[in-house]
Amino acid sequence: MAAVDMPHVGAGHHAADSHGDPDAMYLKASHGIRSWLFTLDHKRIGLMYLTMVALAFLVGGVFALLVRLELFSRGKTIIDGETYNRFFTLHGAVMVFLFIIPSVPAALGNFFLPIMIGAKDVAFPRLNLLSFYIYLCGVAILLTSIIMGSVDTGWTFYTPYSVQTTNSVISMTLGVFVLGFSSILTGVNFLVTVHSMRAPGCTWGRMPLFVWGMYATALIQILATPVLAITLLLLCAERFFGIGVFDPKLGGDPVLFQHFFWFYSHPAVYIMIVPGMAINSELIATFSRRAIFGQFAIAMSSLGLAILGFLVWGHHLFVAGMSEFATMLFSALTFLVAIPSGVKVFNWTATIYKGSILWASPMLYGMAFIFLFTIGGLTGLFLGTLSVDVHLTDTYFVVAHFHYVMMGGTVIAFLGGLLYWWPKMTGKWHDEFKAKIGFWFVFVGFNTVFIPQFIMGSRGMPRRYYDYLPQFEIFHRVSTVGSWILAIGLFTTAYTLLEALWKGKPAPRNPWGSAGYEWMTDTPPCLANFHKQPVFTRGPYDYHLATAEELSTGWDEVGGEPGSKKD
Amino acid sequence: MIEPNAPPTFQLPEQMSTVSADVDWMYYFIYWTSVVLFVAIVGAMVWWAIKYRERKGHKAEPTGHNLPLEIAWTVAPIFILVFMFHKGFQGYMDMDLAPANAMEIRVNAKQWAWEFVYPNGGSSDELHVPVHQPVKLVMASADVLHSFYVPALRVKRDLVPGMYTSVWFEATHVGHDDIMCAEYCGGRSSGPNGELPYQPSDDPLHPFVAGQATGHWAMHSMLYVETPEDYAKFLKSIGDPCDQYASTGKKCPAEVAAGQGAKLYQSKGCVACHTTTGARLVGPSWKGIWGKTEATDHGPMVVDEQYVRKSILDPNFRVVNGYQAVMPTFLGQISDGEIDEITQYIKSLKE
Amino acid sequence: MQHHFDTPEQQFNASKLGMWVFIATEILMFGGLFCAYAIWRAMEPNIFDQAHHFLNKILGASNTVVLLFSSLTAALAVRSAQVGKRNMTTIYLVTTIVCAGIFLVIKWFEYSHKFHLGLLPGHCFGHPWFSATVQNGQEVGTCLRVHADQTSSMPQWVRAIDESGHEQLLPPRANMFFAIYFCMTGLHALHVIVGMSILVWVLYKNLKGTFSPAYFTPVDLGALYWHLVDLVWIYLFPLLYLVGKPE
Numbered sequence A: 001m002a003a004v005d006m007p008h009v010g011a012g013h014h015a016a017d018s019h020g021d022p023d024a025m026y027l028k029a030s031h032g033i034r035s036w037l038f039t040l041d042h043k044r045i046g047l048m049y050l051t052m053v054a055l056a057f058l059v060g061g062v063f064a065l066l067v068r069l070e071l072f073s074r075g076k077t078i079i080d081g082e083t084y085n086r087f088f089t090l091h092g093a094v095m096v097f098l099f100i101i102p103s104v105p106a107a108l109g110n111f112f113l114p115i116m117i118g119a120k121d122v123a124f125p126r127l128n129l130l131s132f133y134i135y136l137c138g139v140a141i142l143l144t145s146i147i148m149g150s151v152d153t154g155w156t157f158y159t160p161y162s163v164q165t166t167n168s169v170i171s172m173t174l175g176v177f178v179l180g181f182s183s184i185l186t187g188v189n190f191l192v193t194v195h196s197m198r199a200p201g202c203t204w205g206r207m208p209l210f211v212w213g214m215y216a217t218a219l220i221q222i223l224a225t226p227v228l229a230i231t232l233l234l235l236c237a238e239r240f241f242g243i244g245v246f247d248p249k250l251g252g253d254p255v256l257f258q259h260f261f262w263f264y265s266h267p268a269v270y271i272m273i274v275p276g277m278a279i280n281s282e283l284i285a286t287f288s289r290r291a292i293f294g295q296f297a298i299a300m301s302s303l304g305l306a307i308l309g310f311l312v313w314g315h316h317l318f319v320a321g322m323s324e325f326a327t328m329l330f331s332a333l334t335f336l337v338a339i340p341s342g343v344k345v346f347n348w349t350a351t352i353y354k355g356s357i358l359w360a361s362p363m364l365y366g367m368a369f370i371f372l373f374t375i376g377g378l379t380g381l382f383l384g385t386l387s388v389d390v391h392l393t394d395t396y397f398v399v400a401h402f403h404y405v406m407m408g409g410t411v412i413a414f415l416g417g418l419l420y421w422w423p424k425m426t427g428k429w430h431d432e433f434k435a436k437i438g439f440w441f442v443f444v445g446f447n448t449v450f451i452p453q454f455i456m457g458s459r460g461m462p463r464r465y466y467d468y469l470p471q472f473e474i475f476h477r478v479s480t481v482g483s484w485i486l487a488i489g490l491f492t493t494a495y496t497l498l499e500a501l502w503k504g505k506p507a508p509r510n511p512w513g514s515a516g517y518e519w520m521t522d523t524p525p526c527l528a529n530f531h532k533q534p535v536f537t538r539g540p541y542d543y544h545l546a547t548a549e550e551l552s553t554g555w556d557e558v559g560g561e562p563g564s565k566k567d
Numbered sequence B: 001m002i003e004p005n006a007p008p009t010f011q012l013p014e015q016m017s018t019v020s021a022d023v024d025w026m027y028y029f030i031y032w033t034s035v036v037l038f039v040a041i042v043g044a045m046v047w048w049a050i051k052y053r054e055r056k057g058h059k060a061e062p063t064g065h066n067l068p069l070e071i072a073w074t075v076a077p078i079f080i081l082v083f084m085f086h087k088g089f090q091g092y093m094d095m096d097l098a099p100a101n102a103m104e105i106r107v108n109a110k111q112w113a114w115e116f117v118y119p120n121g122g123s124s125d126e127l128h129v130p131v132h133q134p135v136k137l138v139m140a141s142a143d144v145l146h147s148f149y150v151p152a153l154r155v156k157r158d159l160v161p162g163m164y165t166s167v168w169f170e171a172t173h174v175g176h177d178d179i180m181c182a183e184y185c186g187g188r189s190s191g192p193n194g195e196l197p198y199q200p201s202d203d204p205l206h207p208f209v210a211g212q213a214t215g216h217w218a219m220h221s222m223l224y225v226e227t228p229e230d231y232a233k234f235l236k237s238i239g240d241p242c243d244q245y246a247s248t249g250k251k252c253p254a255e256v257a258a259g260q261g262a263k264l265y266q267s268k269g270c271v272a273c274h275t276t277t278g279a280r281l282v283g284p285s286w287k288g289i290w291g292k293t294e295a296t297d298h299g300p301m302v303v304d305e306q307y308v309r310k311s312i313l314d315p316n317f318r319v320v321n322g323y324q325a326v327m328p329t330f331l332g333q334i335s336d337g338e339i340d341e342i343t344q345y346i347k348s349l350k351e
Numbered sequence C: 001m002q003h004h005f006d007t008p009e010q011q012f013n014a015s016k017l018g019m020w021v022f023i024a025t026e027i028l029m030f031g032g033l034f035c036a037y038a039i040w041r042a043m044e045p046n047i048f049d050q051a052h053h054f055l056n057k058i059l060g061a062s063n064t065v066v067l068l069f070s071s072l073t074a075a076l077a078v079r080s081a082q083v084g085k086r087n088m089t090t091i092y093l094v095t096t097i098v099c100a101g102i103f104l105v106i107k108w109f110e111y112s113h114k115f116h117l118g119l120l121p122g123h124c125f126g127h128p129w130f131s132a133t134v135q136n137g138q139e140v141g142t143c144l145r146v147h148a149d150q151t152s153s154m155p156q157w158v159r160a161i162d163e164s165g166h167e168q169l170l171p172p173r174a175n176m177f178f179a180i181y182f183c184m185t186g187l188h189a190l191h192v193i194v195g196m197s198i199l200v201w202v203l204y205k206n207l208k209g210t211f212s213p214a215y216f217t218p219v220d221l222g223a224l225y226w227h228l229v230d231l232v233w234i235y236l237f238p239l240l241y242l243v244g245k246p247e
Ligand code: HEA
Pocket: A156, A269, A270, A272, A273, A315, A316, A334, A335, A337, A338, A339, A341, A342, A343, A345, A373, A374, A376, A377, A378, A380, A381, A383, A384, A385, A389, A392, A393, A394, A398, A401, A402, A405, A406, A409, A410, B037, B041, B076, B077, B078, B080, B081
């Protein structure tokens, strides 16, 4: 029994509309630059986002490499102190606001969420396009602030320093404010799409875990981002009119800013990691050929993270001057967050047990995610422990912690997701060998960068330091060398993906042999995603219910089958 | 439990305070718990991924359910986490509540220097404390956020403008360690226009050259834990020598006052921006400025008592041409006597 | 119906859900300010009590009535769109928009009175109409901190007659009350303007005859948004104008 209509079954039920023939491949449905700039197709919007976030990642990464290079030796290596402060600020701000927050939801989510619930598009395609242009505005404003002399406050914009230093703080905060708007609109769109656009048979219970993750992320975006918006507006008012909200001289409270900021930014770290986890659930299931163990628990733990994530912001303020009661409460709640995260880690591992594991490049990233996220998460517990955090806060231990979760977690999952869905998005097959080489450089390089940072952090190396004490030099050296290995890996990976575009052979419909809904349609999908309204009769991970036709990779027809030796 | 005063381990620095041992115990407890969990999870993952790799004749088993297992791994961590929370909070309260007999030292921070004011009114830019004596630091910041951090003491606390914060510790043995600023507080290139070469020094007690390094990273100072005798000596040395004249009603001799002014030049942090050698830093050198006529944004000004006084209390009332209005005000942080002494010192630099 | 929906109901439900979610985000945004209000009020109950006498309860109450009435007409506009009475819809929409205008005019009078007395936020407190600070006959910069050299004046004491006719002396610290007052009512006024624009657009569509009993989603959503604007004010009015010091 076919769970959904196969691509070659029945075609052409819709009248062609102004945006092209719904049955034509989405990249060919219409032509010309206008067909991109004014597109309402979620897939094209997803691709445009992808281009932008990849560029942002590159820019953020170049700043990171410069920061690392400067720290290679004591004293001035390449830049002076003032420039250094600007570089790490830009590195953090670009990575967080331009890259990682939009990365998975706006790029991959946009492309796959509607397909994975059998919808033709998101609920509000115009809003979707608008949110992309708002994102571009945000990027433009942020770039202005770089050109205008740039900001040196750290990505946290703490007052009162941010009220005193250069004037481009305003453009930077406005940029982030605008980006927040884009993020809210994406969230609203996804939430409504999931609620009202699911295809028949795509019940909440059968909804793919990637979609669950996007749904939980949308909730956080909607609930937390407005608070960031008001915080940043107050900061601007403070700078423009000196309203005194955060200024102790006028009776305001600088710590209030930190509360506002983290009320957004802590949930925001779950805006970053939940999508990574969502991708990882797809990867582990597909490459183990097996339903995710405890699928319901994984879906619920995403919601759990979304909710608990709102209650722990105070753990960034343990030494900033809060009452004992508040510190106690925030520490206790922080530990609670470990439980839904642990549930996911355990379920992924259990899924591998007795599966049939295909060691393809996306799966390497999937396993690396478990490896690195577990380290990042467990080191979060050191920071949540009050007495230990007093020693570790604002040291490189924190820096290493959040790179393990953000880079080791979300970015690794993002890269895995890119490799996994690249054939679906582009119709082209990449070179698995190069992808794997790239992976090993990334994996080894990443650990070389950040393991020394844990050690120097716990030994007392504060963060945001242009120059440091002699005893830390050796760790900084190793870390910097690691960043070069990491960069080689990332450039190799980027090359592999781009190379597939012009050299890759056509990918078959389901190259990885997945049972997921998104593989049941053409590769690449047609404009309307499916030729006929799909009706789902099994879950997306029900390998035992999927037909042989659905699971067939199609490599026989195309010829050759990289990666797998399946018979 | 663990002996205090443990030397540094691979991960943690030397222990120098009564709370260090407890913090470190907690650190290693979490560390080993994490190692066990990590090895178990990643070990199982890799082992199974190899054992059940895709190959001819091997098929994945459909996923079943195992409710007890799921409940187990949801509930079991709770016990570990509650323990971590509990111990961590206990340790935190120990660090938070200063004993009643603690000796108070005032800490003033500003971009980018520390000042420590002792019970006898003397001050220094390095912190000296007696061993085995609880010390409570009452801290204030003049400008932005800073954070007082001494790794070997395992203490850290933010300084918030407009607010007093405090931290206490009791040093367990004689020795010294670095005091660092752990909350980002900005920074500037060396020299008014960033033209000075920046070179750290190899002196472990002064790793950043005064005057060159102006920024968060260079807000460095030293903590000296001393025997009670050494501490008493130190206190005497920082007492103001002019004080004894005040009590007799005589005027403090110029050389004595200038000598004290030289100390203030260090401890009040003027050294960060002014040299006494003629070299130009963020601010003008003091060498030979006494009696000179300075071109300022409000026309020429003669450097005399009144001008120096104004420059310290309201630095931007006149800004010397070629410099930026970046000098902070010292209003409320410096006494009239001290201004006098600095004035005498500047006078003495006339050549 | 847009092509990617299957049924008009699906489209209507999606749009309505979308608007509700968006309204939730707006409420959260104001929520941040309400928190700040609560914190300061707890910190400075006396100042808040003293300063709130400078808000004109009559004008505030009139504005409340105006907004409540406009909410009613907005709801009636939806009703008449639903039953297809295009002209009635037009009348109700116009009434709503006019009310919004009245609200803004009253607000402007309130604001300018405060500007006149120098009841301004932050550094400008005690500087009527953001006036420059004069020292020794020389201007030393305005209270607005837009100068590159960061010169600015500090808030001043303000002696003025409050709305109940008593002369009061407000300390510089009272700038906090006016900071939160201007932030909250300013952001709200911005929402009034946005709401007005939306309603004007809906009115335009209505005049063009776009709506029918089968399709009136924009009227519905525009009114929904307008209710939000009203709702926020319903909280602002008592919190800022009415609540004095707890005994
Ligand atoms: C993707 C982003 C992300 C994620 C997912 C996390 C996850 C967590 N973080 Fe992290 N964090 C950041 C990003 C993130 N963090 C950033 C950016 C900062 C610094 C910002 C700045 O200052 O610039 C930061 C800082 C930060 C601090 C403040 C440090 C300081 O400045 O003093 C704290 C303190 O509590 C903390 C804790 C935690 C905890 C407990 C988790 C938990 O969610 C982790 C849970 C996961 C696990 C625990 C592992 C898996 C679980 C198991 C294997 C189960 C079994 C476990 C046990 C029984 C122990 N983080």
